[in-house]
Amino acid sequence: MTLELEKITWAKGRPTDLKQLFCFYHDYVKLLYASVQTTNQVPVEMLFELNAALDHLSRQWVYPDEEQEVVTKAYGHFKRACLDVFKITFKEAADHYQKLSAIDTSVIDNGEFDRSLHVFFNQMRAKATKARQMEGRPDNNGAVPAFEFWEDVYTDCVAFNQRFFLHERLHWAKRRGVKQAISRRVTDLVLGFFAGLSSSLVVWWITTKP
Numbered sequence: 001m002t003l004e005l006e007k008i009t010w011a012k013g014r015p016t017d018l019k020q021l022f023c024f025y026h027d028y029v030k031l032l033y034a035s036v037q038t039t040n041q042v043p044v045e046m047l048f049e050l051n052a053a054l055d056h057l058s059r060q061w062v063y064p065d066e067e068q069e070v071v072t073k074a075y076g077h078f079k080r081a082c083l084d085v086f087k088i089t090f091k092e093a094a095d096h097y098q099k100l101s102a103i104d105t106s107v108i109d110n111g112e113f114d115r116s117l118h119v120f121f122n123q124m125r126a127k128a129t130k131a132r133q134m135e136g137r138p139d140n141n142g143a144v145p146a147f148e149f150w151e152d153v154y155t156d157c158v159a160f161n162q163r164f165f166l167h168e169r170l171h172w173a174k175r176r177g178v179k180q181a182i183s184r185r186v187t188d189l190v191l192g193f194f195a196g197l198s199s200s201l202v203v204w205w206i207t208t209k210p
Contacts, residue, residue, distance in 0.1 A: 014075060014139050018057075021071045021078075029078050032085040043088050049081035079144060083135065086150035090128045093157040096165040097121045108169050117164050124156040 015021040033050075036042055053074040059065040097117070106114050131149035139145075164170075 015071055017067060018071060021075055024075065025078060029082060032082050036085055036088070043084050045084040045088070046081045049077045049084065053077035053081070083146065083150065086131070086154055089154055089157045090124075093121075093124065093160050093165075096161065100164060100170075103170075105170070108167065113164070113167065113169075120156075120160060120164070124153060124160060127153045127156065 015024055029050075033042070033046065036046070056065075056070050056073040056077065060067055060070045100117060105117070108114070127149065131146055131153055134146040134149050137145040
């Protein structure tokens with residue numbers, strides 16, 4: 001996720017012709033598509049929406065449908081494709097958070113890493129909840145209300161990935177956790193062995209006592 005949302009400059013209203021529609025595609029949809037394309041894991045949901053948009057665009061010349069009708073329907077699919085990227089990006093960050101939670105990261109930065117991790121993610125999750133609530137709102141004043149909220153979440157996801165999931169000391173914490181787990185396992189085995197041996201000696205002593 002390397003897309004800088006500052007580069008997204010779309011601030012126009014709902015497109016009314018093909019030129020405006022493709023401006024929206026190049027200024028917004030294409031940038032989000034590129035952000036997930038770099039991972040070679042383009043969301044299937046997004047591909048479905050882009051295909052549906054292309055199908056509507058073709059209808060102006062095949063049937064033909066009115067340009068305004070074609071633009072309106074294609075624009076709706078472009079918007080949903082963008083929302084798919086936002087949601088999948090947040091889901092990826094949530095998965096990363098779960099993986100981090102399974103690691104003992106309390107040793108990083110004297111516990112500050114853990115405190116910042118949980119506060120940052122909970123704030124990001126609250127923003128994502130608000131963004132989802134805004135998805136049903138119509139465009140207004142040349143903007144998409146849900147996009148304004150999701151863009152903030154997306155920026156946080158990029159920051160979360162860089163600041164926490166790719167933290168320079170995370171690998172060290174993982175190795176330390178593995179060593180501690182092995183050490184605990186060895187200790188448990190040793191203690192279990194001696195406990196079993198002690199029990200056997202007690203039983204032997206009782207059974208052999210005259």
